[in-house]
Amino acid sequence: NYLISADPTDLSRDGDSYVGKVRSNLVGTKFTIYGSGLNPIKPPKAGPDGTVTYREELAAVVYSTNVLGFKGPRKMTVLIPGMMGDHERVEIRPEIEHQSILERHKRGETANLLELHNKTPVWNDETQSYVLNFHGRVTQASVKNFQIVHDNDPDYIIMQFGRVSDEVFTMDFRYPLCALQAFAIALSSFDGKIACE
Numbered sequence: 001n002y003l004i005s006a007d008p009t010d011l012s013r014d015g016d017s018y019v020g021k022v023r024s025n026l027v028g029t030k031f032t033i034y035g036s037g038l039n040p041i042k043p044p045k046a047g048p049d050g051t052v053t054y055r056e057e058l059a060a061v062v063y064s065t066n067v068l069g070f071k072g073p074r075k076m077t078v079l080i081p082g083m084m085g086d087h088e089r090v091e092i093r094p095e096i097e098h099q100s101i102l103e104r105h106k107r108g109e110t111a112n113l114l115e116l117h118n119k120t121p122v123w124n125d126e127t128q129s130y131v132l133n134f135h136g137r138v139t140q141a142s143v144k145n146f147q148i149v150h151d152n153d154p155d156y157i158i159m160q161f162g163r164v165s166d167e168v169f170t171m172d173f174r175y176p177l178c179a180l181q182a183f184a185i186a187l188s189s190f191d192g193k194i195a196c197e
Contacts, residue, residue, distance in 0.1 A: 002187050004180065020058065022184045028191045030102060033059040033184040040095045054093045057081070059181045060101040061188045073130045076118040078148055078185055079105050083114070083176050114176065119147040119154060137170055138162030144169070144189040161186045 007017035037055030121130035145162035173182035
C-alpha cells in the first residue's frame, strides 16, 4: 500500500495533506487507486454537515500473471472512470466490493469505464531486449518502463513512464488522466509482482 500526501511530514489519512492511496492485492497483480473519503468497510463517520462521503475509486491497474515463467514484458490493463460530455470524470464511490472498478470489470460491466493497456514493446535483435520509442524521454532499459494507450489508437500515448538513471524515472501523461491517477499508476510498477516475473 502507498499513501500519497502533499506533505512528506504528514502521512495521516485524516490530515489536510492526504491526497490518495494505492492498495494492492497480496501477490501484487491488482491495484486500486483511491482519492479522499471514507472506506465503506469501516464504521461511517459523518462530516460536519452530517453526510458520509465514501472514497472515490480513481483507477485500477491489473498486471497479467505469468504462469509459465516466460521472461518478457509485463502486460498491464489500466481501468479508469469514463468521462462525461463536460470532460468531468464519472464518480465511482462503491459502498460494497461488488461495485468496485475491478469487480465491475471482472463481470464485463464496462459502462462508464475506460480500458487502457500498455503498448506492446517489440524485440530488438541489436540490443537483445524489448524496446519502445520514448522519443528521448527514457534513456535506460527497465521492466518498469511502459506506455499506456487505448486499443483504438495505439499511437496516442496517454501516459509513459521510464527510467532515466539508476534511481530516477520520468513520467508524462495527458487527458483523460489526472496527475494523481498517473502518479499512482507509476507507483504500481514499483511494487513486487510475485506472479508476473
